[in-house]
Amino acid sequence: MARKKTTVYLDEEILRAAKVAAARQNKREYEILEEALRRYLGMDLLERIWERADLTEEEALALAYDELEKARQQR
16 A cells, blocks of 8 residues: 655654654554554454455445444444
């Protein structure tokens, strides 16, 4: 997947925590931030569904959105 450079403004505490997490996991800061955004956006759930199911892309997407909606309703 291609990546694009962007600028974001983060609270200093969040940036510091991302740097610490990256150092502890031997990763780069952008990897930590990207993983967090993927989880927040539900993209990690969608990828897990695709990996373990023989569903079409449309079926997997519908299932992922159903799960996201259930999670939002539980908040």
